[in-house]
Amino acid sequence: MSKTLVEKIWDAHVVKSEEGFPDILYIDTHLIHEVTSPQAFDGLRKRGLPVFRPKQTVATADHNVPTLNQLLPIKEELSRYQVDMLTKNCAEFGIELYGLGHPFQGIVHVIGPELGITLPGKTMVCGDSHTSTHGAFGAIAFGIGTSQVEQVFATQCLLQSKPKTMKIEVNGELGPGVGAKDIILYIIAQISAAGGTGYFIEYAGSAIESLSMEARMTICNMSIEMGARGGLIAPDQTTFDYIKGREFAPAGEEWDKALAYWKTLYSDADARFDSVLTFDAADIAPMITYGTNPGMGMGIQEHIPATAAQPETEKVSYKKALDYMGFDDNASLIGKPIDYVFIGSCTNSRIEDLREVADFVKGKHKADNVTVWIVPGSKQVEQQAKNEGLDKIFEAAGFQLREPGCSACLGMNEDKIPAGKYCVSTSNRNFEGRQGQNARTLLASPLTAAAAAVTGKITDVREMLEKVEG
Amino acid sequence: MKKFTKLTSAVVPLNIENIDTDQIIPARFLKATTREGFGENLFRDWRYNGDNTPKPEFVMNNPTYSGQVLVAGKNFGCGSSREHAAWAIQDAGFDAVISSFFADIFKGNALNNGLLPIQVSDDFLAQIFKAVESNPKSALEVDLENQTVTIVETGAHESFEINPYKKSCLINGYDDIDFILAQTKLIEEFEQAK
Numbered sequence: 001m002s003k004t005l006v007e008k009i010w011d012a013h014v015v016k017s018e019e020g021f022p023d024i025l026y027i028d029t030h031l032i033h034e035v036t037s038p039q040a041f042d043g044l045r046k047r048g049l050p051v052f053r054p055k056q057t058v059a060t061a062d063h064n065v066p067t068l069n070q071l072l073p074i075k076e077e078l079s080r081y082q083v084d085m086l087t088k089n090c091a092e093f094g095i096e097l098y099g100l101g102h103p104f105q106g107i108v109h110v111i112g113p114e115l116g117i118t119l120p121g122k123t124m125v126c127g128d129s130h131t132s133t134h135g136a137f138g139a140i141a142f143g144i145g146t147s148q149v150e151q152v153f154a155t156q157c158l159l160q161s162k163p164k165t166m167k168i169e170v171n172g173e174l175g176p177g178v179g180a181k182d183i184i185l186y187i188i189a190q191i192s193a194a195g196g197t198g199y200f201i202e203y204a205g206s207a208i209e210s211l212s213m214e215a216r217m218t219i220c221n222m223s224i225e226m227g228a229r230g231g232l233i234a235p236d237q238t239t240f241d242y243i244k245g246r247e248f249a250p251a252g253e254e255w256d257k258a259l260a261y262w263k264t265l266y267s268d269a270d271a272r273f274d275s276v277l278t279f280d281a282a283d284i285a286p287m288i289t290y291g292t293n294p295g296m297g298m299g300i301q302e303h304i305p306a307t308a309a310q311p312e313t314e315k316v317s318y319k320k321a322l323d324y325m326g327f328d329d330n331a332s333l334i335g336k337p338i339d340y341v342f343i344g345s346c347t348n349s350r351i352e353d354l355r356e357v358a359d360f361v362k363g364k365h366k367a368d369n370v371t372v373w374i375v376p377g378s379k380q381v382e383q384q385a386k387n388e389g390l391d392k393i394f395e396a397a398g399f400q401l402r403e404p405g406c407s408a409c410l411g412m413n414e415d416k417i418p419a420g421k422y423c424v425s426t427s428n429r430n431f432e433g434r435q436g437q438n439a440r441t442l443l444a445s446p447l448t449a450a451a452a453a454v455t456g457k458i459t460d461v462r463e464m465l466e467k468v469e470g
Numbered sequence: 471m472k473k474f475t476k477l478t479s480a481v482v483p484l485n486i487e488n489i490d491t492d493q494i495i496p497a498r499f500l501k502a503t504t505r506e507g508f509g510e511n512l513f514r515d516w517r518y519n520g521d522n523t524p525k526p527e528f529v530m531n532n533p534t535y536s537g538q539v540l541v542a543g544k545n546f547g548c549g550s551s552r553e554h555a556a557w558a559i560q561d562a563g564f565d566a567v568i569s570s571f572f573a574d575i576f577k578g579n580a581l582n583n584g585l586l587p588i589q590v591s592d593d594f595l596a597q598i599f600k601a602v603e604s605n606p607k608s609a610l611e612v613d614l615e616n617q618t619v620t621i622v623e624t625g626a627h628e629s630f631e632i633n634p635y636k637k638s639c640l641i642n643g644y645d646d647i648d649f650i651l652a653q654t655k656l657i658e659e660f661e662q663a664k
Binding site: 063085131194 | 485487488490492493496497498500501502503504505515520544545548549550551552553554556573574578579582583592596633634635645646647649650651653654656661
């Protein structure tokens with residue numbers, strides 16, 4: 001019987017399937033961090049259980065960590081306690097920890113791929129909704145709650161019902177200044193912040209196939225922002241080339257064996273999806289969000305849709321969002337002054353993102369009214385950026401290159417956007433208060449964020465590119 | 471895990487759509503390492519001003535409204551996987567949440583903690599909001615065994631879906647770990663066959 005990619009991987013991991021019950025799904029790799037694991041470790045202690053497969057569990061500290069002076073003790077007491085707790089728990093239960101000071105430390109969804117832990121065909125979970133990122137390699141990867149973290153600790157399995165499948169095809173060529181972040185913000189704006197709920201999404205089509213692994217990760221990362229538990233892309237030569245030679249990637253005979261298997265990981269030509277959507281890459285412009293959920297996004301030259309045009313039941317919530325942002329119906333955002341630019345998060349903090357920003361800002365300087373933070377996704381990304389001299393370019397442009405962590409994406413550490421201020425952010429959520437109490441977030445691509453940093457206002461980056469080329 | 475069978479209660483109405491987990495419990499309150507005490511920070515930034523004084527216009531600060539059932543607009547619980555959202559709602563005294571649509575991870579987290587997420591039609595949700603608007607003490611009856619929710623005053627009712635396995639977990643108060651642990655031998659056999 002023909003199968004989708006999700007079905008192939010899912011079926012290969014079912015320990016038991018019984019009518020009327022969710023499947024018992026085997027989990028190959030469990031990633032953990034300091035925020036969603038302590039209560040799960042406590043649960044194990046209460047039940048008197050060990051971690052069933054500690055070698056299939058990898059830990060890092062990312063959500064709470066400072067992004068300056070990381071080798072000094074964490075100043076904020078509760079953050080320090082939580083990070084210390086992770087260290088103690090990992091030692092007690094025999095789990096490898098890439099904590100502060102370790103050369104592999106970083107955002108959990110950045111280090112998995114760069115260390116060769118994330119591989120095609122795997123099942124992976126983490127107590128973090130952006131676990132969908134790892135789907136870029138053709139893995140089933142999704143976020144779980146803390147009770148489920150405890151479940152995986154205890155059994156290396158999850159009780160999980162098989163998801164419905166959706167295929168999203170993006171075909172054609174992207175225009176200049178348009179990247180992976182714009183593709184995903186465009187899709188979410190089209191289908192809404194709830195449009196993918198209940199589905200696992202397979203991204204396909206020529207525009208997706210042409211993307212680098214970093215760009216594919218950006219796309220899969222934001223699957224959850226349309227409600228989808230996971231998103232994935234069939235592995236191909238781009239995937240294999242990225243993985244080969246990485247720290248924990250298979251090598252030698254193991255590599256050949258793995259590669260032969262990975263090459264079977266695609267949706268069969270006649271496989272049936274529960275839903276199929278098709279988009280044309282040429283329709284996608286640089287995107288920006290204007291509201292308080294990631295579905296409230298538009299092409300940067302467009303005007304904010306009017307409240308009156310919203311469905312009756314949604315008008316109150318829609319107006320509340322625009323009021324929070326300080327925006328009016330039908331307004332254009334072009335030329336709107338901004339205060340902060342944040343380039344980072346598990347969506348856009350990889351070396352390719354930093355290279356793209358550096359390439360754009362080389363020889364330019366940030367506007368006086370803007371504070372710019374660049375927070376690399378991992379120690380390895382930070383080191384690579386320095387090796388390539390990107391740090392010098394950022395410094396000359398007035399951009400601050402900090403140390404790795406989740407940072408201002410959710411402001412659990414001290415990297416918060418002040419109340420009322422506007423931040424063009426390469427992160428994934430523009431929820432009220434996400435980047436700090438009453439902070440106002442505009443989600444965009446690294447390139448659009450860099451353009452805003454230079455001009456001090458919302459800018460169509462294509463106009464700046466044309467000037468360079470012309 | 472807490473058992474759930476049946477309850478009759480007035481409701482706390484929150485007629486806003488796309489309520490995300492950052493509103494339910496902002497990230498800065500996720501630093502605790504136990505499951506208790508999150509209720510005081512439930513809807514923190516909607517409930518309190520920056521100086522910690524209550525915002526009188528927020529429904530939870532209005533003594534007219536109380537009850538064990540939270541009723542919210544569609545796509546409730548979107549955003550992060552933080553189970554703290556379910557813990558906070560439960561810790562604030564709620565046993566059920568009603569909406570016309572739930573985000574997946576939130577729904578799973580709620581079920582894993584004995585907090586019942588009830589998905590009703592847009593129309594029935596509107597009826598509940600209307601009933602509460604005309605009488606803030608208007609009660610709902612939630613019957614898990616029969617999978618029904620009833621507006622007591624009008625008798626209007628609707629049935630809701632729930633996975634039969636999760637339903638029996640809630641009624642009996644047992645969790646997934648108990649269930650999977652009984653299958654350890656099968657898991658080991660699966661690993662060897664891989």
